[in-house]
Amino acid sequence: MGMTIGIDIGGSTTKIIGFSNNKVISPMLVKATDPISSLYGAFGKFLNQNSLKLDDISHVMITGVGSSYVQERIFGIPTGQVDEFRSVGFGGLFLSNLENAVVVSMGTGTAFVKAEKSKVRHLGGTGVGGGTLLGLSNRMLNIRHFDDLVEMAKGGNLSNVDLFIKDMSNNIIPGLPPDTTASNFGKISDLVTNPDIALGIINLVFQTIGVLSIFAAKMDGTSDIVLTGNLTHVPQAGEIFNGLTILHSVRFHVPEHAEYATAVGAALLHDNGADFIND
Numbered sequence: 001m002g003m004t005i006g007i008d009i010g011g012s013t014t015k016i017i018g019f020s021n022n023k024v025i026s027p028m029l030v031k032a033t034d035p036i037s038s039l040y041g042a043f044g045k046f047l048n049q050n051s052l053k054l055d056d057i058s059h060v061m062i063t064g065v066g067s068s069y070v071q072e073r074i075f076g077i078p079t080g081q082v083d084e085f086r087s088v089g090f091g092g093l094f095l096s097n098l099e100n101a102v103v104v105s106m107g108t109g110t111a112f113v114k115a116e117k118s119k120v121r122h123l124g125g126t127g128v129g130g131g132t133l134l135g136l137s138n139r140m141l142n143i144r145h146f147d148d149l150v151e152m153a154k155g156g157n158l159s160n161v162d163l164f165i166k167d168m169s170n171n172i173i174p175g176l177p178p179d180t181t182a183s184n185f186g187k188i189s190d191l192v193t194n195p196d197i198a199l200g201i202i203n204l205v206f207q208t209i210g211v212l213s214i215f216a217a218k219m220d221g222t223s224d225i226v227l228t229g230n231l232t233h234v235p236q237a238g239e240i241f242n243g244l245t246i247l248h249s250v251r252f253h254v255p256e257h258a259e260y261a262t263a264v265g266a267a268l269l270h271d272n273g274a275d276f277i278n279d
Contacts, residue, residue: 002058005046006267007039008087008260009066011108013230014038015260016046019267024095026050027260035066043074061266061274063087073277080274082266085122089115091265092226095255102217105262106130106229110209112216115226123216128208130231136201141194149198150234156199163187177246181207199236206231206240214248226253228261 003025008015014032018025030045032038039062047053060074063082073079092103093115102123105111108131112123130146137143143152163186166178184204189196213225231237232254241252257264 002056003052004267004270005043005057005060006087006263006265007042007060007062007064007067008084008263008266009035009039009062009064009070011065014042014064014066015263016042017257017260017263017267018046018050019264024257024260024264027257027263029259035069039066039070039074059270061270063262063266071277078276080270080276082269082274084262085111085113086120086269087262087265088228089113089120089265090268091261091263092228092255093117094264094268095228095257095261096224096226096253097255098224098226098253100222101224101226101253102213102220102222103226103228103261104209104213106209106227106231110212110229112213114216114220114222123220126208126212128205130229132205133201133231136204137198140197140201143198149201150236152195153198153202153236155195156193157196158199158203159187160189160192160196161185161187161200162203175247179243180247202234202236203240206234206237207244210241210244210252214244214250217250218248223249224251224253226255226258226261228255228258230259232258 003018003020006017014030017027030038030042054075057077060077060079061082062070063084067081088105089103099117103113103115109127109129111125114121114123137149143149162181163183165176165180165182217225
């Protein structure tokens with residue numbers, strides 16, 4: 001049996017993976033402004049780098065916001081379209097080896113889904129995500145590139161930006177460590193530096209995503225939260241989510257290939273209710 005290809009066509013990037021014998025193969029990413037160009041660019045790149053021929057591929061499964069532009073089979077290969085939320089949920093469970101979790105897709109915005117072994121339910125979302133990071137950094141720091149923001153934030157000090165519980169009270173408040181954030185950007189200092197602001201922006205975005213995911217998990221009686229999407233690579237994110245874990249009895253998981261979870265989920269769903277495009 002040939003390999004199944006999973007493709008997640010996003011607004012600015014397209015992600016592609018191979019799936020065979022229950023394993024993820026050669027995940028890769030292509031950037032393009034046009035969804036069709038990025039789709040075929042990613043597909044060609046994948047075949048070339050893995051020395052594959054069209055006959056080696058049995059199915060192509062597409063998902064993501066750009067998948068609606070695809071109206072025909074990819075190079076004549078049976079091509080299926082899969083709901084993005086289902087792809088997020090099943091991909092997150094597969095990569096984390098869990099059977100029950102809230103899966104968070106952190107992209108330009110952020111989506112939350114409840115995933116179980118046999119079903120996925122969309123819980124909601126927020127406009128806070130990677131687009132927020134870049135928008136705020138552009139206006140506040142004149143930084144337009146994601147990697148530059150992350151690098152600048154490495155020298156930042158949140159105490160010059162955020163208001164903490166210890167800034168408001170000398171008393172011990174049960175359940176709230178002194179370094180708990182009381183207000184993002186609530187104590188911005190005249191001595192604030194650009195690295196401080198950069199770290200404050202990152203902290204604001206990831207704390208918002210983290211707290212909303214915790215609320216979603218608690219409402220659903222779930223303690224496992226799987227983080228997926230491009231933002232899982234931000235180095236400051238781990239410390240932020242660890243801080244939230246101290247406050248709330250949840251477990252955050254960032255599995256291998258987390259940024260490709262949606263493409264993985266699409267491949268997993270190739271024979272599970274997908275709508276196939278006919279010639």
